[in-house]
Structures are given as C-alpha cells and as structure tokens.
Amino acid sequence: MNIELMLESLRETSPTEALEPQAVPIDETFVTLPPDCIHAAVQVLVECFDLRHLSAITGEDTGDEIVLLYHFWDRHGLTLRTPLPRQNARITTLTDLIPGAAFYEREVSEMLGVAFDGHPNPRTLVLPDDWAGEPPLLRPEKRQ
Amino acid sequence: MSRITIPIGPQHPALKEPLSFLLTVEGERIVESALRIGYVHRGLERIFQNRSYVQNVHVVERICGICSHAHTTTYCQGVEALLGLHIPPRALYLRTLLCELERIHSHLLWLGVLAEHVGFTTIFMYAWRDREIVLDIMEKLSGGRVAHAVNVIGGVRIDVDQEQVRLILARLDELERQIESFLGVIQHERTFRARTRAVGYLSIEQVRSHCVVGPVARASGVDIDLRRDAPYAAYGQLDFRVITAEEGDVWARTMVRALETIESVCMCRQLLAGLPDGPLAVRAPRRVPPSEAVSRCEAPRGELIYYIRSDGSDRPARVKVRTPTLTTLATLPDQLRGVNTADVPTVLSGVDLCIACADR
Amino acid sequence: MSRIMHCIAHRIVRWARRKSPWTLHFNSGGCNGCDIEIVDALTPRYDVERLGILKEASPRHADVLLCTGPVTRQARDRLRRIYEQMPAPRWVVAIGSCSCSGGVFRGGYNVLGGIDRVLPVDVYVPGCPCRPEAIIEGLVLLLEMME
Numbered sequence A: 001m002n003i004e005l006m007l008e009s010l011r012e013t014s015p016t017e018a019l020e021p022q023a024v025p026i027d028e029t030f031v032t033l034p035p036d037c038i039h040a041a042v043q044v045l046v047e048c049f050d051l052r053h054l055s056a057i058t059g060e061d062t063g064d065e066i067v068l069l070y071h072f073w074d075r076h077g078l079t080l081r082t083p084l085p086r087q088n089a090r091i092t093t094l095t096d097l098i099p100g101a102a103f104y105e106r107e108v109s110e111m112l113g114v115a116f117d118g119h120p121n122p123r124t125l126v127l128p129d130d131w132a133g134e135p136p137l138l139r140p141e142k143r144q
Numbered sequence B: 001m002s003r004i005t006i007p008i009g010p011q012h013p014a015l016k017e018p019l020s021f022l023l024t025v026e027g028e029r030i031v032e033s034a035l036r037i038g039y040v041h042r043g044l045e046r047i048f049q050n051r052s053y054v055q056n057v058h059v060v061e062r063i064c065g066i067c068s069h070a071h072t073t074t075y076c077q078g079v080e081a082l083l084g085l086h087i088p089p090r091a092l093y094l095r096t097l098l099c100e101l102e103r104i105h106s107h108l109l110w111l112g113v114l115a116e117h118v119g120f121t122t123i124f125m126y127a128w129r130d131r132e133i134v135l136d137i138m139e140k141l142s143g144g145r146v147a148h149a150v151n152v153i154g155g156v157r158i159d160v161d162q163e164q165v166r167l168i169l170a171r172l173d174e175l176e177r178q179i180e181s182f183l184g185v186i187q188h189e190r191t192f193r194a195r196t197r198a199v200g201y202l203s204i205e206q207v208r209s210h211c212v213v214g215p216v217a218r219a220s221g222v223d224i225d226l227r228r229d230a231p232y233a234a235y236g237q238l239d240f241r242v243i244t245a246e247e248g249d250v251w252a253r254t255m256v257r258a259l260e261t262i263e264s265v266c267m268c269r270q271l272l273a274g275l276p277d278g279p280l281a282v283r284a285p286r287r288v289p290p291s292e293a294v295s296r297c298e299a300p301r302g303e304l305i306y307y308i309r310s311d312g313s314d315r316p317a318r319v320k321v322r323t324p325t326l327t328t329l330a331t332l333p334d335q336l337r338g339v340n341t342a343d344v345p346t347v348l349s350g351v352d353l354c355i356a357c358a359d360r
Numbered sequence C: 001m002s003r004i005m006h007c008i009a010h011r012i013v014r015w016a017r018r019k020s021p022w023t024l025h026f027n028s029g030g031c032n033g034c035d036i037e038i039v040d041a042l043t044p045r046y047d048v049e050r051l052g053i054l055k056e057a058s059p060r061h062a063d064v065l066l067c068t069g070p071v072t073r074q075a076r077d078r079l080r081r082i083y084e085q086m087p088a089p090r091w092v093v094a095i096g097s098c099s100c101s102g103g104v105f106r107g108g109y110n111v112l113g114g115i116d117r118v119l120p121v122d123v124y125v126p127g128c129p130c131r132p133e134a135i136i137e138g139l140v141l142l143l144e145m146m147e
Helices: A003-013 A035-049 A101-112 B044-049 B053-060 B068-083 B089-118 B121-142 B162-188 B190-196 B204-209 B214-218 B250-273 B324-329 B332-336 B341-350 B355-359 C002-019 C033-040 C073-085 C097-101 C132-146
Strands: A022-024 A028-032 A054-061 A065-073 A077-085 A090-092 A115-117 B003-008 B020-026 B029-036 B291-299 B302-310 B316-322 C022-027 C064-068 C091-095 C123-125
Touching: A003 A028, A003 A035, A022 B291, A028 B291, A035 A065, A035 A077, A035 A090, A054 A101, A054 B302, A054 B316, A065 B302, A077 A090, A077 B291, A101 A115, A101 B324, B020 B341, B029 B332, B029 B341, B044 B053, B044 B316, B053 B068, B053 B316, B068 B089, B068 B291, B068 B302, B068 B316, B089 B121, B089 B162, B089 B190, B089 B250, B089 B341, B121 B162, B121 C033, B162 B250, B190 B250, B190 B341, B214 B250, B214 B302, B214 B324, B250 B341, B302 B324, B324 B355, B332 B341, C002 C132, C022 C033, C022 C073, C033 C064, C033 C132, C064 C073, C064 C097, C064 C132, C091 C097, C091 C132, C097 C123, C123 C132
Parallel strands: A028 A077, A090 A115, C022 C064, C064 C091, C091 C123
Antiparallel strands: A022 A028, A054 A065, A065 A077, B003 B020, B020 B029, B291 B302, B302 B316
C-alpha cells in the first residue's frame, strides 16, 4: 500500500480542501475530506489502488458535529474522516463500490440518525423493532 | 412449484445464539433468505462511554465469551497506544500465549458444533473433551476457564514459573496427539466430506467485495492474516504458516481451522520456549490525553478492529468495535441460495457465527 | 381402588420427572460465556446426561428452561413465548450473573436486567461466567425443589 501515491490521487478528488494527513497509532494515516468528496475518493482507492477492504465505519457525535470515519486496510491503515452537520446528516452510500459497507452504514444510520443516500436496504440492524427513542449514540443536548 | 417461508430462530436447535432467519424454499432448495440480528444487542458502545478505561477492560471481555481475550487485547493495545506506553516483552509473550490458546479453544468448540450439526456427535464429544485440556491450561495460567482477565492496561497480571511451563508443554503434547487423531478421522470420513463439500460456497470475489475476514476469507483463497501482515504483541518473533484453501466451501473452512489449530499449538511451544524475563506491566495513568487510535487484532474469527478516542478524562469519548462475524453475516444469503434445507445447519456452523460479537 | 391407582400413577410421574428433567436452553442476550459452559456440562468431563438431563430442541418437550443473558428488548417477547409453549409443570433456571441481575450490562439502553423481569425464576446460578460445576449444583437444587 503506497500511502503517498494514494494521498496524491485523493488530493485530485478534492483540490480545494487540504487533506491534513495525520499519523495515528497504530500504523494508521488519517485524512480529512468533505462529505461530498468521499464517494469520489473511495472510487479512486478502489479502481486505481484495488483498496477494497473497508474494516469499519465509525460514527461519533462530538457535540458540535457528527464525524464519520471510514477505516480501510491493506497492510497499513488509511482512515477517511468527514464531518457532517448534526441536523439532517446525509452522505452518499458506498455500497455500489464496496457491498460490504451495507451493514456498517445501516448501523451508523440507526445509531446516529445519518441518512445514506442510495442504500439498498436501509432498515435497522441491531436495534429492536419497537425502538421508539432517539438514536442511541447521539449525545443529549444537555450533556456536554 | 410454490414457495414456502420457513422461520428459523431465535430459538432453534441449529442455533447456539439467538438470530432469526426467514428462508424461502421451493421444494427442498432455498431460493432466498432474510436475516434479523439484534437479539444480543446490549448497547455496549454507549456503556463504554459511561465507564472508566479500567472498568471497560472488564466490560470489553464480556462482549463475547469465546473470544474474550482477543477483545481485551485489542482494547488494551489501543489504550496503550493512546498513552504511548512501551509494554514489556514478557507481557507481550504471555498476552500472545493466551491469544493462541484462545484460538485453539475457539476452533475446537466450533469443530464440535459443526460436527454435531452434521450428525457426527462423536466428534462433538471428542472435540469438547479435548478442549477441556486447553481450558485447564488457561485456568492454570489465569484462574478462569472462559473469562481470564489476563490483560491490564500496561501489560498482563499473570505470570508462569518453570514448573508451570513444563506442565503446560506436557499438556500441549497430549492435546496435539488428540487433535491429530480426530483430524485424521474427519479428513478420511467420506460422509463428513459429502456433507461439507460444495456447501456454502463463496468465491474469492464475493469474499473481497463483502470485506470478509478470518478463516472464511482464507478458505476462499484470500491470503490475509493480521498476525503476519501487521504483527502485534509478540507475533513478530514467531515463525508460523498462514493456512489458506481454494475451494471456498464448508470443507475448506474445516481444513483451514483444523490446520490453524495445529499451527497454534506449535506457536504456543515457541512462546513458552522463548519467554523473556522482565516485568509484567508498566504503570498506566488513569487519565488519557486527548488523542485517537485504531487497534487491530486477529481474533479466532478474523480481523477485530477498535477505534478509541480520548478527551483527556478518565473515560473514553468513543469506543467503536467492529467484530469479524459482522462481515460474514452479510454473505449468508449468498451462501444459502440453492442449498438444501437439510444443509442449513451445516452452512450456519461453517461460518462460525458469534452473534454476541456481531450485535454487541 | 381407582383413587389408589391414581395416586400411584401420580407418584410414578413425579419420580420420572425428577429422574429425567429435560432442559431447553435459550440465550436472551448474553455473551455466550455461560452458554458454552452449559453445553460443556453435556460433554464427557461433566456429563449431566448421567443425571437424566437432556438438552431438548423444542419448548414443548422441555421441563426446565435454562436461560442466560440479561434479556434484551428484542428477545423479551420471544422469551415469554418460549416459556408459554412449555407444558406445565415447568421451571426456570437463571444461569449467570447477567440473567440474575443484568450483570455488567445493567443499565444499558437495550437491556431489561435479569430474567426475573420477564419470567418467574426458580433457581439463580450466579457467576460470570459460572462454571459447569455451579450449573450442575443449580440443577441438583432444582431437583430437590421438585420433590
């Protein structure tokens, strides 16, 4: 996995934003991209570098925004970070490029209320059928 | 031919854990299937945010009872990376020893369950009887058969002396003889091969597109193993083979796991022979400075990944867990298509599901 | 005469039930630690079959429900339905700390916290996970209660 070449190609997909590559333990490179560039960036990784192993999609509500992290791996780790607004969080699905993202996106969707446009089967994954509350991993407004 | 829908689960003799399937069959063949998980969802990722890092070691161990040590290893590795700790070599060797013993116990457990579902109850009894040897070794080392509580943030809390090493090596020899005897039976028993050959097939393309990991991926020809590709703990010092197969069916998965078990016994011997001297743990501060880390480990079922973010307090801001079974669950509809209803337990056992891991 | 025959038949049925309690195992949301120890109790080292205990496939054949797990919301209705499908007289054994009180998961948003929130429990076997010896002791206690 050639991180430098990948970063070069990723810069071409979002020339207006700085990627801010960051080395994170353990052997992981974090890169920040705007949400509308994620699909194009993953397309580059899949088609040009055959990087198809998506380990996980992490979602976190930091209080100010919802951050999505796409963790890729091919002998070294590469994570794409993207911030989404807390209200009306939406992003394009990756299931057309990586079918294995389907379960990860369903889980982020039910836990944080993020909508994945174009997901083939956007049902709940692990929450019960009669779940009527807020998405569980959203921080309640009064908590800091 | 008309189609009938058969519900399976959450309570079913073919299932060790609650999950629910709706199988649509035409005659004897399955045409499509739908899967529902979530019966074991305990909301652990939120529980982690309300406990300290030290308390979370206890909780993380109870995500899954079968691969509990893999979970604590990955978690402790992640927190140690956040703290920038340098773990003593003796602790890494002991941590790795428990990882490999857990792999042996998990694969023997799985072999017994598969054999029982295929109808070969004798192998179920033999495999679980010999699994007791591994549980005895783990109990001698840690005091617990299933939940060991070996890992602490900063190292391990157990130690072995020369006498214990000698006894463990003797028991490993006994275990190897037992495993090889019934592996010989499985490899040559024609009815077992007939039940598992060409059942639950996954091509290499299906495995790669679903990001499948672990023995299921290796049985379809994908050569990935974090112990070799991204060595953690003491794996960088060990000499071992990564077992792969090409057939992609339940038979291939059986052979991959069986040979991995033998390989793990050899690795345990290497670890005990090369155990370095030194302390068992370093002191870890309670508060973790703001940072983030991604930690990976090769659990018995494949790549286990943790993402941990710290915010300066003594509680993690976010702990994300993705377990290997979640990746194989997505392939079950593909595996079940075209299979006979009688082979459904074989397919389900062949992937070695751990729903407690998948649901968290 | 028919009353005496009825009494004798009744005593034989009670004796047979104590000598062969058939069990059904259900995991209502546990981590699997206790579940593998329950299955372990059937294997050659512990071998509960010598006490007449068999693990059954259907609730309709079972006398005793061995339940693990802290009861998640999704599992609650299914657990209730399984218990109702068991013919009377039936008993429930809560195995493991989770099924006694919720264990480490107590307070979780999807966890009810113990089998006794849903079903009447006859024997509690604590432990995290509990050993097969403890499970056997719990079952023997249940057999004594059946007398």
